[in-house]
Amino acid sequence: MTDERNPGMGEYDDEPAALLALDALTPDEQVEAELRLGPWPMPLAEATLPLAEAVASEPPPDLRSDVLAAALARRPAGRPVPAVRAVTPAEAFERTLDEFHDLLLSLSEAEASRSAHEEHGRVRDLVAHLAGVERLNLRWLDPDGDAPYLPDHVAATRATVAELADLPFAEVVARWHAAALAMLAAARRGDQDRQVPFHDIAVTVGGMLTMRTFELWAHGMDIALATDRPLLDLDDERMRLMSSRxxxxxxxxxxxxxxxxxxxxxxxxxxxxxxxxxxxxxxxxxxxxxxxxxxxxxxxxxxxxxxxxxxxxxxxxxxxxxxxxxxxxxxxxxxxxxx
CATH class of the missing domain: 3.30.1050.10 (SCP2 sterol-binding domain)
Structure with missing residues (x-):
């Protein structure tokens, strides 16, 4: 088809030209069509409007109710898409522990000396602090223990930070990892709803593990930012657990x-x-x-x-x-x- 009123516009391929006239192309497709065919002549574009109006019709009266019924049959109202599987606090902490461990194993000794936290200082000192935190948690989880409440959790781990100060970073990581695994094993034993001390408050074991997931995730952000690594990206299951708690x-x-x-x-x-x-x-x-x-x-x-x-x-x-x-x-x- 040639537009005789617009010389130089050339031949129009029927289907793309019709879609262009009807404004039925995506933005990318429209740009491509106009580059290939040229802008659609305005008189012809205006002529398509009555055609579209002539074939327009009201939707069937039952369309809305039918679509709604079909949608509700597939998924009850209020359930998110995609559905997120429930995850236990122990599973959430274990996944985060593994990802945090992988991050630490990727760091060099020089990167471990970078500043990562206003209070804890270098990456290596932050990891040593976490080793101290895991040791505290292990004491709090002991049903026969008498670990005290410790409001100043930074001060509570200074002895561990000093103990690990002269070790190679890989050994500091290994000490933290062993303590974290021992704490997780202890947490998995017994009633997950039993109350235990946690710094200056009392929480359930599940609550402790959820808060520890928050803590590892937060310190993972600190270390990733300090060492130019990607931030830890928690899966939807852990985000659902953390946000609901x-x-x-x-x-x-x-x-x-x-x-x-x-x-x-x-x-x-x-x-x-x-x-x-x-x-x-x-x-x-x-x-x-x-x-x-x-x-x-x-x-x-x-x-x-x-x-x-x-x-x-x-x-x-x-x-x-x-x-x-x-x-x-x-x-x-x-x-x-x-x-």
Missing amino acids: LMDALPLALAYRGVEPPGRTVRFVLTGPGGGCYDVPLDGAAAATDPDVLVVTDVVALCRVAAARLGPDRLDVTVEGDRELADLVLAHVDAFARD
Whole structure:
């Protein structure tokens, strides 16, 4: 087909020309078609509009209900896609332990001397601190032990950091790894819901392992940034575990910081495969039917706030309702972060 009113436009291939006239091409396809065919003449483009209107018709009256019924038959409302398999705190910690260990094994002695943390200093000193943390956890997990609560967890590991200070980095890593595996084995024995000390609070064994997953993930970020390595990317199963436990712990986090808004409820919509929707009563009572505020944010970003690796003021968040209440809650999401 030749457009006699637009000399030089040449022959049009029927199918691409028709799709171009109907504005039925993707942006990339449209660019390609216009480069090959030239812009579609405006009079011809306008002539296609009545054609499209002539064949337009109302959808069948039952289309919406049929589509909705078919969708609900495939997946109940409220279940995320893709469905995330439940993972235990022990499994989550073990996976994170293995990935953290792989990161450490990739570092040279020179990289281990880079500064990685404001309080702990070099990478090697941070790993030595973690070795001390694992030893403390092992004592706390001993049902016959009498390990004390230790509010200053940095001071509590200084003896271990000093003990490992002159060892080659590979040996420091080996000492941490052995202690971490021993702690995990002890945690897997017995009731996962039994209460144990953890620094200055009491938690369940499962809670301890979840918090330790947060801690290894956070320090993995510290070391990756210090040594120009990719950040540890937790799978959706671990993000679901961490975010759901975080939602459960929010009322306790606020109480720990001395904040207890009576009768207030926040609805969190955490986007991403490991997220979900949670109504959180901040005083631990039953959730209100209508929440006081809706907070929508990315699940990974909120977990970074909880791990004290992202300030709440830098969180990309959408808030509907009581903004002051949302800011109050987000300011205390990191209450249980332990560096």
